[in-house]
Amino acid sequence: MLTRIVRxxxxxxxxxxxxxxxxxxxNKIRTMPGCRHLELWQDADxxxxxxxxxxxDSAADLDNYRRSVLFGQVWPATKRLFAAPPLAxxxxxxGPDSPTTSSPPTPQ
Structure with a gap:
């Protein structure tokens, strides 16, 4: 499972x-194939x-959403409201079930 955070x-x-x-x-985003959870958080300060x-479910599912008509409507409308670039x-x-395919580099 992939977790995506966009600040x-x-x-x-x-x-x-x-x-x-x-x-x-x-709710439209939540029904996109592969989306298992969506929350909105507000900064405490x-x-x-x-x-x-x-x-x-996968990076491919997120990429498919990012290429969707829905994203093409939502993201441009949202970007116009920014005061600073987003951080995503x-x-x-x-852990042992991590989807990474290579080992981290060995410290020198």
Whole structure:
């Protein structure tokens, strides 16, 4: 399972617009193939900063969503509201079941 976190800093006066976009699209995103979970988090110290937290069966499922018509509607509308570039990253659980195919480099 792949976890995707996207941290977004909005123009404070545009937060209401973002929340409307998110509320309108969240259930559609949740029904995308491979999406297992989607949450919206608000920063504890900066009320205009939000993160989406989602779980995907695979990186391919996330990529398929990112190439979808839905993403093509949601993301451009969201980007117009930013006060700073977003920070996005994907992670896998670490451990013996990790999907990585190579060993980490040996320390010198």
């Amino acid at each position: 977004m800093t909005f123009q404070p006066e545009k937060v209401v617009d973002f929340l409307a976009i998110f509320r309108d699209s969240e 900066a009320s205009h900063v939000y993160c989406t937290h989602s779980h995907w 990253f994907s992670v896998y659980p670490a």
